[in-house]
Amino acid sequence: MTTPDKKPDTKTNETVPLSRRRFLEFLGKGAVCTGTLAGAGRAIGSSEVRHAKRAFQQNDEQYAESMNNPPKVPDYNWNDHQWAMGVDTDRCIGCLRCMEACKMENSVQMDAFHFRTWVERYVYLEGSNTAIVDSQSDPNNIENAGSETRFRFDNRYKNVKVDKAFFVPKLCNQCEHPSCVQVCPTGATFKAKDGPVLIDTTYCIGCQYCVQACPYGARSFNESRGTVDKCNWCYHRITKGLNPACVEVCPTGTRIFGDRNDPESPISLFIRNNHVQVLKPEMGNAPNVFYKGTDKEVV
Amino acid sequence: MLSEFGHVTPHIGFIYPNESDMAWTQLIVIYPYITGLVAGAFVVSSMHHVFNIKSFAPISRFALLTALCFMFFAPSPLLFHLGQPTRAFNALITPHWTSAMAAFGYVAGFYVCLLLLETWFAFREDIVAMSKVRTGIMGKVYGWLTLGSDDVSARALAIDHKAARILAMIGIPAACGLHGYVGFVFGSLKTREWWSSDLMPVIFLLSAVGSGVGLLIVLYVIASKFRKTPIPNDTMRGLLYVLFTAITVVMVIEGLELLEIFYKAREGVETVRELIMGPIWAGMSIQWAMSVFVLVVTSALLVFDVHGKRLVNWLFMSGLAMMIGVLAMRWNVVIGGQELSKTMKGLLTYYPELFGRESLFVVGIISICPYFTLWLATKLLPPWEETIVPEHRVLDAHKLA
Ligand code: SF4
Ligand code: SF4
Numbered sequence: 001m002t003t004p005d006k007k008p009d010t011k012t013n014e015t016v017p018l019s020r021r022r023f024l025e026f027l028g029k030g031a032v033c034t035g036t037l038a039g040a041g042r043a044i045g046s047s048e049v050r051h052a053k054r055a056f057q058q059n060d061e062q063y064a065e066s067m068n069n070p071p072k073v074p075d076y077n078w079n080d081h082q083w084a085m086g087v088d089t090d091r092c093i094g095c096l097r098c099m100e101a102c103k104m105e106n107s108v109q110m111d112a113f114h115f116r117t118w119v120e121r122y123v124y125l126e127g128s129n130t131a132i133v134d135s136q137s138d139p140n141n142i143e144n145a146g147s148e149t150r151f152r153f154d155n156r157y158k159n160v161k162v163d164k165a166f167f168v169p170k171l172c173n174q175c176e177h178p179s180c181v182q183v184c185p186t187g188a189t190f191k192a193k194d195g196p197v198l199i200d201t202t203y204c205i206g207c208q209y210c211v212q213a214c215p216y217g218a219r220s221f222n223e224s225r226g227t228v229d230k231c232n233w234c235y236h237r238i239t240k241g242l243n244p245a246c247v248e249v250c251p252t253g254t255r256i257f258g259d260r261n262d263p264e265s266p267i268s269l270f271i272r273n274n275h276v277q278v279l280k281p282e283m284g285n286a287p288n289v290f291y292k293g294t295d296k297e298v299v
Numbered sequence: 300m301l302s303e304f305g306h307v308t309p310h311i312g313f314i315y316p317n318e319s320d321m322a323w324t325q326l327i328v329i330y331p332y333i334t335g336l337v338a339g340a341f342v343v344s345s346m347h348h349v350f351n352i353k354s355f356a357p358i359s360r361f362a363l364l365t366a367l368c369f370m371f372f373a374p375s376p377l378l379f380h381l382g383q384p385t386r387a388f389n390a391l392i393t394p395h396w397t398s399a400m401a402a403f404g405y406v407a408g409f410y411v412c413l414l415l416l417e418t419w420f421a422f423r424e425d426i427v428a429m430s431k432v433r434t435g436i437m438g439k440v441y442g443w444l445t446l447g448s449d450d451v452s453a454r455a456l457a458i459d460h461k462a463a464r465i466l467a468m469i470g471i472p473a474a475c476g477l478h479g480y481v482g483f484v485f486g487s488l489k490t491r492e493w494w495s496s497d498l499m500p501v502i503f504l505l506s507a508v509g510s511g512v513g514l515l516i517v518l519y520v521i522a523s524k525f526r527k528t529p530i531p532n533d534t535m536r537g538l539l540y541v542l543f544t545a546i547t548v549v550m551v552i553e554g555l556e557l558l559e560i561f562y563k564a565r566e567g568v569e570t571v572r573e574l575i576m577g578p579i580w581a582g583m584s585i586q587w588a589m590s591v592f593v594l595v596v597t598s599a600l601l602v603f604d605v606h607g608k609r610l611v612n613w614l615f616m617s618g619l620a621m622m623i624g625v626l627a628m629r630w631n632v633v634i635g636g637q638e639l640s641k642t643m644k645g646l647l648t649y650y651p652e653l654f655g656r657e658s659l660f661v662v663g664i665i666s667i668c669p670y671f672t673l674w675l676a677t678k679l680l681p682p683w684e685e686t687i688v689p690e691h692r693v694l695d696a697h698k699l700a
Pocket of ligand 2: 183187204205210211
């Protein structure tokens, strides 16, 4: 997918390949509900009764429309940016706002088994040397929430002594050497110049080889579209100068986002001022999501 | 409450939430299985064509037809599996060469062409003869199949044999490549402990040869029973040698593979142990029980120098056991690999669905198709090295009407 059809834009002199531009354009339309992020949790909970599983998401027709008739993206030069994300796990309270916002913003399947971002809970019981981990697909959490479309951690550790516990938000790491891109037979998934790994869902054949290849379980398959899905840091938002939806709604500032080309951006400061780690460094994927305060048990 | 999300794979321990929707299902189990049968059948057909081992002559052309018919259906499980099957050609038009899967279309296409060509050269003499003795539609069809070349002089036939031999020679590395490559699709993924092994292509290849030989033994014995023809002792002995070699090498290498996993004992090795004791317990038992059975029986047949009817019966059972064992092995690799979570802290237990696009039903249909096609193919091009007489008109339009 290194299409050579680059043509300098007369106005901004940018060098985004034309095919990419079309692709960026439809992403812009992906965001039909950028304004509805606040109160996300409530919206999902209450609308679930009326509209079965969708809440404020795009339905499939709207999605198809945004694919076939992409809107224009404002002038944006992907050579000027190097996006990155930081996660300060010490701050995370496991409220799952990020996850709910993401589900709505990006029309992720409204169930407990397909996520672009999710939150894991690590708990060391007293005297134990290993952590017990659970997340949204855990049957007890689903049962506790009372629905597959509502997301809450249950209170299972109420009556036991806990030594230490913390939450770890997860998402696609937009790897520098993405194994998903390596294995994609069509080139439908590719690494953008400004960092994110994107999927052209009009080109993906749905073989799911990339799902197998991602070491972080960041990819999921959308059965009704027949293509794969994963986090793209809300590419339609960041190209407009907005933060990704999850960063926007996080009430504790756990998620930090910004441009590494700008030394004063939040992410540059975060990386400079903290000891940061990446997940599974031994995989050689060189993630672009940097964690502060993780633990030996975090996978 | 729990029944509401019965549509996803249940798990224990901790898995990434996205893993509960298993990506590759039983269709991807039979894909390497079918290509494996092709590779195995082809190797047997080459024994005569390339190495001129006379004892394989009676089965050589039948093996070639078997390879061809199974190869036709090798890509079908993949097509059924794709979320967007109509876009399958994207991988051919714009192959992304760093992907192991991108080459599949080309490799498979090349191999089908090779098999078609070799079949034509191997059967040309018969086709010409048939175009002379058959009447009606079938006569015309055979006429077309000669592709206008009806020279059956000794010189022309010698050229046929030479061409078939050269094609078979190219075919051996191609068959090994085709199947070693399938092993690479799995073995090259660093993500999954159960797959990521340098031995994977070798294991796939050798077990493929084993299952292919097994298939040929089974089909040949059944076909001979139906046609009421004697089964040549030499051919059976030859197949026995190949089967014995395949099973011993496969078992050694698979044993080494397991030994390596547990000896290296990387992080999460306990979960691997639980995987073998848990979700794929049945599969592992079948695989190893069948392997041991084949090993014991083939060894005994060799040690006691068995011939005749007893050889046929026991070899038939070994062949069947080999096929079942390899099918179980494919399941253990493909499904087992995904049942072991990428977190190495959890296990899934996969339950196949019965009906639907990726169901056992579809798998059953796809698995039957090659046999049916082979049956038709043997009617069209009888591979049994018999003289062609006008009465042999099974597919003749007159008779069908
Ligand atoms: S985290 Fe997974 S999906 Fe995301 S870029 Fe890395 S390999 Fe690809
Ligand atoms: S599912 Fe789509 S994006 Fe993933 S490897 Fe296949 S074609 Fe590429």
